[in-house]
Amino acid sequence: MQLNPYGEDPVRFVVELTNDPPSTAEELARRCREAGMAEQPFSEADLADVLEFLGRWAGVVDAESDARRVALLNALLADSTAHPRLTDHAGGGWHIHYRDDGLGPAGVLKSAACIGTALHLTGRGMRRLGRCALAECGRAFADFTRAGRQRYCSHGCANRDAVRRHRARRG
Known part of the structure; x- marks a missing residue:
């Protein structure tokens, strides 16, 4: 049985890459290997392609309406995916690919x-995508919380903002 390779992990990874873009093809390849995303080496052209993609994906994060978010993501889907197909390319079991x-x-x-x-x-x-509410941060995040009310990219940013608000009330 194959687990869904298109679930939470790729979303977390693209958030990570958006917040901290790779500067070399070797760095991108290493980070992809560590994330279990791709085992192949990346060329400088691949790096440029991924960096351009990350800029477009950040537009999905920053979209001001659902309609705009959908339009931007649909454009990325049209450019980056293919019709679904079953494959057993690695001999590990049948699973769905959304790519050629x-x-x-x-x-x-x-x-x-x-x-x-x-x-x-x-x-x-x-x-369920957004930017950190801490003014000086602004990092992207994907909200995987149960309640769906995440406002910060990390507990650290949430804590800094809570301390700031507390001090403002006391001061």
Whole structure:
């Protein structure tokens, strides 16, 4: 049985890459290997392709309405995915791919990130992407909380803001 490779992990990974973009093809390849996303080496062209994609994906995060978010994500899906198909390419069991066979590592990463994002938003809610509410932070986040009311990218930012608000009330 294959688990869904388009679930939470690719969304978390694209958030991480958006917040801390790789500066070299080697760094991108290492981070993808560590995340279990792609085993192939990345070229400088792949790096440029991924960086352009991350800018477009950040637009999905920053969209001011559901309609705009959907339009931006649909454009990414059209550019980065293919019709679903069953495959057993690695002999590990049948599973669904939403990409063409033979894609390079940048294509695999973009496809997984787009499908994962689409599943995240349609399954959990269209407002489940955002930017940290701490004014000096602004990092992207994907809200995986049960209640769906995440406002900060991390506990550290939430705590800093809570301390700031507390001190403002006491001062």
